[in-house]
Amino acid sequence: MAxxxxxxxTVVFRRRGEAPFTAVxxxxxxxxPGQTVGLVGESGCGKSVTSLAIMxxxxxxxxxxxxxxxxxxxxxxxxxxxxxxxxxxxDLGMVFQDPLSSLNPVVSIGLQxxxxxxxxxxxxxxxxxxEAADLLDKVGIPDPRxxxxxxxHQLSGGxxxxxxxxxxxxxxxxxLIADEPTTALDxxxxxxxxxxxxxxxxxxxxxxxxxxxxxxxVAGLCDEVNVLYAGRVVERAERHELFxxxxxxxxxxLLASIPRLDAPRGERLVPIQGSVADNIxxxxxxxxAPRCPRALEACxxxxxxxxxxxxxxxxxxxxVQENQEVPA
Amino acid sequence: xxxxxxxxxxxxxxxxxxxxMLIFGWLRALPGGPVSALLxxxxxxxxxxxxxxxxxxxxxxxxxxxxxxxxxxSGDFGMSTGVQPGDAAVEIFLQRFPATVELxxxxxxxAVLFGxxxxxxxxxxxxxxxxxxxxxxxxxxxxxxxxxxxxxxxxLFAVQLGWLPASGRQTGGLEAxxxxxxxxxxxxxTREWDAALDALAxxxxxxxxxxxxxxxxxxxxxxxAVLDVLDEDYVRTxxxxxxxxxxxxxxxxxxxxxxxxxxxxGLQTGALLAGAVLTEKVFxxxxxxxxxxxxxxxxxxxxLQLLIVMAAMVYxxxxxxxxxxxxxxxxxVRTR
Amino acid sequence: xxxxxxxxxxxxxLLGGRKERLDALAASSGKGxxxxxxxxxxxxxxxxNPVFLVGAAIIVLFVVVAxxxxxxxxxxxxARLLEGQVSRARNEIPPAQEGFPLGGDQVGRDLLSRLLxxxxxxxxxxxxxxxxxxxxGLVLGTLAGALGGWVDSLVMRVVDxxxxxxxxxxxxxxxxxxxxxxxxxxxxxxxxVQIPIFARLLRGSMLAQRGSDHVxxxxxxxxxxxxxxxxxxxxxxxxPVIVQATLVLAVAIIDAAALSFLGLxxxxxxxxxxxxxxxxxxxxxxxxxxxxxxxxxxxxxxALGFTLVGESMRDALDPKNRR
Numbered sequence: 004m005a006x007x008x009x010x011x012x013t014v015v016f017r018r019r020g021e022a023p024f025t026a027v028x029x030x031x032x033x034x035x036p037g038q039t040v041g042l043v044g045e046s047g048c049g050k051s052v053t054s055l056a057i058m059x060x061x062x063x064x065x066x067x068x069x070x071x072x073x074x075x076x077x078x079x080x081x082x083x084x085x086x087x088x089x090x091x092x093x094d095l096g097m098v099f100q101d102p103l104s105s106l107n108p109v110v111s112i113g114l115q116x117x118x119x120x121x122x123x124x125x126x127x128x129x130x131x132x133x134e135a136a137d138l139l140d141k142v143g144i145p146d147p148r149x150x151x152x153x154x155x156h157q158l159s160g161g162x163x164x165x166x167x168x169x170x171x172x173x174x175x176x177x178x179l180i181a182d183e184p185t186t187a188l189d190x191x192x193x194x195x196x197x198x199x200x201x202x203x204x205x206x207x208x209x210x211x212x213x214x215x216x217x218x219x220x221v222a223g224l225c226d227e228v229n230v231l232y233a234g235r236v237v238e239r240a241e242r243h244e245l246f247x248x249x250x251x252x253x254x255x256x257l258l259a260s261i262p263r264l265d266a267p268r269g270e271r272l273v274p275i276q277g278s279v280a281d282n283i284x285x286x287x288x289x290x291x292a293p294r295c296p297r298a299l300e301a302c303x304x305x306x307x308x309x310x311x312x313x314x315x316x317x318x319x320x321x322x323v324q325e326n327q328e329v330p331a
Numbered sequence: 332x333x334x335x336x337x338x339x340x341x342x343x344x345x346x347x348x349x350x351x352m353l354i355f356g357w358l359r360a361l362p363g364g365p366v367s368a369l370l371x372x373x374x375x376x377x378x379x380x381x382x383x384x385x386x387x388x389x390x391x392x393x394x395x396x397x398x399x400x401x402x403x404x405s406g407d408f409g410m411s412t413g414v415q416p417g418d419a420a421v422e423i424f425l426q427r428f429p430a431t432v433e434l435x436x437x438x439x440x441x442a443v444l445f446g447x448x449x450x451x452x453x454x455x456x457x458x459x460x461x462x463x464x465x466x467x468x469x470x471x472x473x474x475x476x477x478x479x480x481x482x483x484x485x486x487l488f489a490v491q492l493g494w495l496p497a498s499g500r501q502t503g504g505l506e507a508x509x510x511x512x513x514x515x516x517x518x519x520x521t522r523e524w525d526a527a528l529d530a531l532a533x534x535x536x537x538x539x540x541x542x543x544x545x546x547x548x549x550x551x552x553x554x555x556a557v558l559d560v561l562d563e564d565y566v567r568t569x570x571x572x573x574x575x576x577x578x579x580x581x582x583x584x585x586x587x588x589x590x591x592x593x594x595x596x597g598l599q600t601g602a603l604l605a606g607a608v609l610t611e612k613v614f615x616x617x618x619x620x621x622x623x624x625x626x627x628x629x630x631x632x633x634x635l636q637l638l639i640v641m642a643a644m645v646y647x648x649x650x651x652x653x654x655x656x657x658x659x660x661x662x663x664v665r666t667r
Numbered sequence: 668x669x670x671x672x673x674x675x676x677x678x679x680x681l682l683g684g685r686k687e688r689l690d691a692l693a694a695s696s697g698k699g700x701x702x703x704x705x706x707x708x709x710x711x712x713x714x715x716n717p718v719f720l721v722g723a724a725i726i727v728l729f730v731v732v733a734x735x736x737x738x739x740x741x742x743x744x745x746a747r748l749l750e751g752q753v754s755r756a757r758n759e760i761p762p763a764q765e766g767f768p769l770g771g772d773q774v775g776r777d778l779l780s781r782l783l784x785x786x787x788x789x790x791x792x793x794x795x796x797x798x799x800x801x802x803x804g805l806v807l808g809t810l811a812g813a814l815g816g817w818v819d820s821l822v823m824r825v826v827d828x829x830x831x832x833x834x835x836x837x838x839x840x841x842x843x844x845x846x847x848x849x850x851x852x853x854x855x856x857x858x859x860v861q862i863p864i865f866a867r868l869l870r871g872s873m874l875a876q877r878g879s880d881h882v883x884x885x886x887x888x889x890x891x892x893x894x895x896x897x898x899x900x901x902x903x904x905x906x907p908v909i910v911q912a913t914l915v916l917a918v919a920i921i922d923a924a925a926l927s928f929l930g931l932x933x934x935x936x937x938x939x940x941x942x943x944x945x946x947x948x949x950x951x952x953x954x955x956x957x958x959x960x961x962x963x964x965x966x967x968x969x970a971l972g973f974t975l976v977g978e979s980m981r982d983a984l985d986p987k988n989r990r
Binding site: 345346349350353357360361470471473474475476477478479482486490601602603604605606608609612623624627628630632635639642643646647650 | 824827831952966971
């Protein structure tokens with residue numbers, strides 16, 4: 004049995020006086036215990052909303068969540084807020100994008116770590132402090148005892164993110180969701196944090212959902228990759244498969260727009276034209292069609308279905324051919 | 332922290348210096364110049380000449396300013412000419428100070444006690460009836476002239492219903508033995524319960540009138556601050572940790588939302604004296620505000636001079652206290 | 668009514684919190700990439716905001732009445748037409764009657780006519796006090812913000828000290844400077860209090876912009892400093908200044924009433940003004956509360972109108988609320 008099974012997850016936002024907006028449109032994927040799964044796409048593709056829906060963190064008013072999220076066989080979407088509260092932080096942990104704004108500025112690092120331990124593992128404050136120092140040590144924060152008394156603004160960006168990871172992993176959750184955990188950090192720090200995540204996940208056997216717009220992050224970390232576009236999964240494949248032979252024109256485009264050091268001098272990057280704002284909804288044809296270099300007549304008329312071929316899922320009428328290498 | 336406090340005290344010194352110049356300039360600009368201003372209409376020709384010499388008005392302006400400072404520092408602000416003719420201005424200040432402190436403290440406690448919880452509830456149920464009522468109420472509350480509100484309260488609860496006394500600080504014959512000058516406290520200290528209760532009853536209406544604007548402001552700031560904090564990423568982090576709603580509210584929402592509220596409480600406290608001028612006049616409450624009101628009416632410049640300086644000093648001091656307490660609550664200020 | 672109060676820490680005018688409020692307001696200027704689009708988007712949100720619409724309706728009605736009051740009033744507001752019905756001994760004032768729907772005041776003048784005509788002086792006090800305060804603040808704030816250095820330090824020290832005296836108290840002190848109060852001294856007293864407020868607002872706005880990209884770009888292009896101040900910085904400060912001016916109008920009307928209440932108002936009541944009417948009614952309020960209630964009601968409604976418009980404009984200009 005999969006650890007987490009998301010099927011047909013749909014999230015609709017309704018605001019007074021505005022048309023309902025479908026942020027996630029029938030997303031399905033599964034995470035096996037200990038596996039690392041990537042959710043990749045541009046901002047606005049629904050990857051963050053997906054993660055918040057899994058965590059039960061979407062606002063109760065204004066957001067409608069449909070479909071199914073099964074965690075170890077339990078349907079999370081039908082749990083009461085209180086039951087969900089018991090699971091968050093214990094079974095499911097989450098690391099957010101901006102470590103500075105995600106930490107409470109007026110509460111010491113120590114208390115922010117120990118409060119999880121007190122809540123879910125019933126530790127008394129003293130014991131929790133010892134454990135917290137241990138946790139900070141594990142995530143590579145030097146001099147952890149002193150750090151416990153410090154406040155977020157006294158830590159560097161990388162240290163803050165390490166502290167957040169320590170909090171998320173404090174109760175050894177079986178699933179960790181990392182939502183763009185490196186985006187707000189310096190490049191050198193990014194690599195360190197990714198290495199740390201990879202190491203922790205390997206050592207603790209925690210499954211990880213990695214949410215990012217950065218294919219580079221995915222390449223180093225994920226077992227399986229889901230590429231999202233306009234609220235739907237457009238391509239899913241094993242990591243090496245995906246990088247070697249991207250089939251969906253969108254995936255292909257994403258890879259082609261990454262600068263590569265080994266590319267011949269003078270070669271141009273190939274950007275994807277337009278932006279998500281040009282999207283048409285999935286009801287009439289493919290949402291990516293207006294930006295797609297391979298769009299056919301059919302693409303604007305018939306909504307493509309998810310098809311499977313050789314362990315790969317693909318939602319496209321005119322996929323990139325197998326023999327076409329990534330231009331590089 | 333110590334250096335911060337010292338720096339702030341130094342700044343305070345600068346403010347007082349500029350303030351003294353303003354007051355000095357104000358005295359010179361008064362109708363008839365400082366001599367008639369200080370002596371009032373009752374000054375004799377002889378007294379005039381004497382005071383002119385004493386004030387050194389024939390000397391260069393810098394010398395005059397220096398003498399003014401010297402007199403002010405020694406607490407000599409002259410004799411009252413209108414409020415309590417013949418009494419030293421400082422005497423009047425000392426007499427009336429406890430009354431206004433008692434009233435202001437009661438008012439600000441009322442404002443805080445109602446403003447913060449209601450502001451918090453309004454924010455939690457944004458768009459609910461309490462929120463809408465509170466927002467409309469706080470906007471209207473600010474548009475009502477304070478003295479009119481005082482009249483309204485007095486008319487309703489004292490004149491029409493007769494529930495509470497209409498004026499003064501205590502009923503004749505019920506005076507508590509003076510210990511501190513704070514009548515409620517004195518009554519409690521000397522176990523003269525009826526006197527304490529009587530003094531408290533006299534405080535209720537003026538305190539309500541005085542508390543209205545601080546209440547409206549504290550309500551709105553609390554509401555706005557809580558709404559802001561509820562949107563913060565760290566509240567989402569706290570939710571993602573599965574903490575109990577109680578911990579999230581206390582530790583993560585309220586503690587952060589209180590930062591701007593503390594500033595507001597301080598600023599409102601410092602500015603209370605302006606409202607007290609109007610409120611105390613309506614209720615004939617013998618405090619500093621009434622002295623100011625009488626002083627303005629009767630052009631009692633020695634008293635005005637002293638009380639305005641004190642008002643500004645209190646305002647600045649309260650601000651200092653607020654900034655220091657801010658440093659206690661907010662580690663970002665403390666450990667800078 | 669949701670969201671009618673600025674979430675960035677709206678404080679009502681006149682009482683405390685001025686420094687922080689002004690700085691926050693000042694910082695909101697010059698954040699838009701282009702003044703036009705900011706104003707346009709603000710206007711779009713305002714048009715649908717019921718708070719703004721109610722406030723604007725009150726203001727429009729107030730101004731129309733003020734302009735037309737000579738024709739609207741049935742009687743001469745200073746004529747003691749009902750003097751015969753006033754009795755000092757029996758503490759009586761003329762009751763409501765045919766032609767005098769609100770009755771007369773303590774000397775027998777028609778109350779309704781006085782209220783109608785009073786709107787004119789009230790509007791005048793508000794507008795003049797605001798304009799004078801704004802002009803003074805504009806000069807000081809622009810000098811401090813544009814020149815910086817010791818000019819800035821000096822101006823701001825004085826401004827800070829003025830702000831450290833509770834504003835009403837400051838207005839009273841200014842009012843007390845004049846041996847014979849008049850409408851003019853009332854306006855001057857109320858206006859002076861606003862000068863440091865506008866000065867701080869404008870200076871804050873200037874400082875916020877000095878380091879901003881559009882000013883840096885203008886400097887890099889070699890635009891003369893004076894042109895930068897007048898063409899690039901001042902127009903961007905306009906939004907916060909308009910918001911503040913609207914709020915000040917309400918404050919001015921209320922402050923003028925407080926001055927009258929303390930005997931620092933215009934003693935000549937042949938041309939009525941609401942604050943003066945309210946202040947003048949204090950001695951008869953226990954026996955004839957209506958003489959205070961009517962002008963007070965007018966002041967409250969009009970002050971509320973300006974406050975609603977000011978607050979909703981501040982909300983609309985707040986970059987945090989842009990969607």
